[in-house]
Amino acid sequence: MQRTTLKAWFLVHKWTSLVCTVFLLLLCLTGLPLVFGEEIAHLDEPEVAAAPADAVPRDLDAQVRTALAQYPGDVPLFVGWDPDAPTVYVNTGARPDTPPQQMHTALLHAVSGEVLPAAQFNQGVMYFLYRLHTDLFLGLPGMSFMGAMGLLFAAAIVSGLVLYGPFMRRQRFGTLRTGRSRRLAWLDLHNVLGVVTLGWALVVGVTGAINTIAKPLEQAWQSEQLGEFAARYAGKPRPTTLAPLQAAVATARHAAPGMRPAFVSFPGTGYSGDHHYGVFMQGNTPLTERLYRPVLIDAQTGALTAQPQLPGYMSVLLLSQPLHFGDYGKLPLKILWALLDLLTIAVLVTGLYLWFKRGSTEARVSELERAAQTEAAP
Known part of the structure; x- marks a missing residue:
């Protein structure tokens, strides 16, 4: 040289x-x-016994009502499932666009609906280190x-x-x-x-x-693809009475066979527009469980609206996030x-x-x- x-x-x-x-x-x-x-987060979580194979999960709408009772005045934002435990989490906030740092989290047993101790977004050493x-x-x-x-x-x-x-x-x-x-x-x-x-x-x-650049990419996806569906509801106010969440998730399961729901976004959160539930489905392998497939359900009628495909840049983002922390193996x-x-x-x-x-x-x-x-x- x-x-x-x-x-x-x-x-x-x-x-x-x-x-x-x-x-x-x-x-x-x-x-x-x-x-x-x-692994550190699981140390603070209560031990939850595995539910019997034939146990019927509690109705999701009842789970949401229980969560809202813990935080009066809040509105539901997200509902999700822990793939490793029979628990359901419900995120609530003062308004639909509440940022994560101000959200509340309720953790419930998926079958009994028992309220379990739950870590909050903006608390603890791990939150400090993450920020x-x-x-x-x-x-x-x-x-x-x-x-x-x-x-x-x-x-x-x-x-x-x-x-x-x-x-x-x-x-x-x-x-x-x-x-x-x-x-x-x-x-x-x-x-x-x-x-x-x-x-x-x-x-x-x-x-x-x-x-x-996750936030700008998510905003680009929301404006490009979700904006297309939101345009159909131009001039219409956000619905105040929502279709049953349980039925919406069942519709999404039927629309995406072989996949399971990871989480649901409520109208106004930014993930599914102002008029839809966004049921985000995932696969069953270490790779496909990271590539979410959104299913949009009309939040007022409960009807299937669309299954938009994630653009390539969102797939790259979803795959890079767990790779950064070695969360594949x-x-x-x-x-x-x-x-x-x-x-x-x-x-x-x-x-x-x-x-x-x-x-x-x-x-x-x-x-x-x-x-x-x-x-x-x-």
């Missing part, structure tokens, strides 16, 4: 790394417990900033691989030159750990950047994600050490040239 090219790649790697390192340390540290977020990880408590601007840091991280990974490539051709993989200087040993450790975590870090960085994959997260923290720490012990740019480039020219030990 020519010296000018090597210097250019070195500068790209140096500055992209420096700009994003502190924030990446924050993301790695907060992301570590979030990988096990589902810190996703948007720094700044909303969309903070989320966009974190997305930019993710893209800089991807650039740092690619430029680091380019710089390490010539060295790898001359040295055995995993070489640590401990007999010469401490800084050189740290450089080798930084390079080796970087290569080991390269694929994972690139996947997590890119999916994280994609997830930061259950606990074994999450443990692997956690180990790689720890290794990435080591990469960032060694990179900071190398920067504090830095020399001039010319000296660093010369060092890279010498490293690339050193013959492998026999």
Whole structure:
């Protein structure tokens, strides 16, 4: 590699790394417990015995009435099912467009309707870590900033691989030159750990950047596809008397055989317009359970309106969200994600050490040239 090219790649790697390192340390540290977020959440949930196979689930409309009794004055927003326990959750709020941070959650036994202890959206350490990880408590601007840091991280990974490539051709993989200087040993450790975590870090960085634009993508989908159906109801007020929810879900099940309902959005929440229930169906495999298929049910008549297909960008978003936290292979994959997260923290720490012990740019480039020219030990 020519010296000018090597210097250019070195500068790209140096500055992209420096700009994003502190924030990446924050993301790695907060992301570590979030990988096990589902398992941690279950620790605070009550033990619910599995329902008999022939048990008849309680009527969903009765479940909603029970939830609203817990929060007088609220309106129903979402109803969903836990695939791993016989429970139903109902989200309520003061108005149909209540943001998640202000929603209330009621957790009910799917058969008996017993009210169970439920964690709320805006409480607890995990909520604090999640907001810190996703948007720094700044909303969309903070989320966009974190997305930019993710893209800089991807650039740092690619430029680091380019710089390490010539060295790898001359040295055995995993070489640590401990007999010469401490800084050189740290450089080798930084390079080796970087290569080991390269694929994972690139996947997590890119999916994280994609997830930061989730809100704009959802809004685009709502305006494009849901707006088409909402236009048919132009000028009509939002219905005040709704068709039975139980019947609406049954209609959606019939319209999407082989799938199960994941959650239902009520009119006005933004997920199904002002005149529809949105029954979001999911498959039964680790992949298809992430690709929701919405079924729109007229909230006043209970009739099937449409089954709009999710656009490609929404499918990419839905697949990237669980991939970011290793949520495809259950606990074994999450443990692997956690180990790689720890290794990435080591990469960032060694990179900071190398920067504090830095020399001039010319000296660093010369060092890279010498490293690339050193013959492998026999």
